[in-house]
Amino acid sequence: MKEYNVNTYKYDHTIHYSWKSELIEENKSYILLKSLPPRKLIHHTRGQTFVYDNASLEFISKSDGFTINTDIYRNGDIEYYCNICSLPISKENNIDIVDLDIDMIIDKEGKYYFVDEDEFEINIIKYQYPDNLITEVSHLKEKLESLYRSKEFPFDGFLLKHVETIMNDLNNNSVK
Template sequence: MVKLLGLLRTQRIKAIKGNWNKCKGGEEMKELDILVYKYNNKLHYEWQTILIKENDNYVLVKGEIGRKLKHYTKGKVFNCPLKSLEFFSLTEGFTVNIDISNSGDIEYYCNICLPSKFNLEEKNKK
């Protein structure tokens, strides 16, 4: 899965069309593409998640077991075997990923990066 890359990347979160899910409370949740660019603006990673919450300060998403991680730098696609919660700060220079195994074990990691950008224009076009 995604490893700590230091100051090598920035995140752009792009809403994609369709594929709504319902959470326990009945509210709809939208699938999102997470696009990760290196500082030279070259696409590095891409994967799908489901939006849990967004506000002016952060975006919180969940990753399902079996989602595909496209690694553009390596030219490979990886199958993600764990569930995850992913926190993208829109105001601070970090992200947090929490991987959750089937046994309930939890692994955290943090990426140091530019503040993430939630592409509202793309979201509103759909």
């Protein structure tokens, strides 16, 4: 199976964080990846490496500026971390994305909320985001919320189908 290095950058092109994932599917609309435990996330901005004991399913839109990371826990709980970002640039075994600060989190009860809006406001000035980017981030925030609330793709069961497969991988392989 093909492995990708996913690299997330800040607007000034400094590396923010990175991780490795295996390709599940790629088409003209999206890239779908998975990571099994132990998952390693290198947080370059903080100078730390985090190791997670859960699996993840990563949906990267090629048409809209967002990713959806589905954290899959051994007890069956799932949570979503939706990142507003640039469109991905895929070269060889790398997927590069520019992080645009605001994230939507969907907790295990299905409640959602946005985080890092204060960071976005600071970075508007710090990185001198152009007006069209500020407007685009606002539209993407509204779109993510709408897709989730109305259960539209990829929140229409598409992600959950793949979560079930990954849970089976975890249970059958007894990944520790």
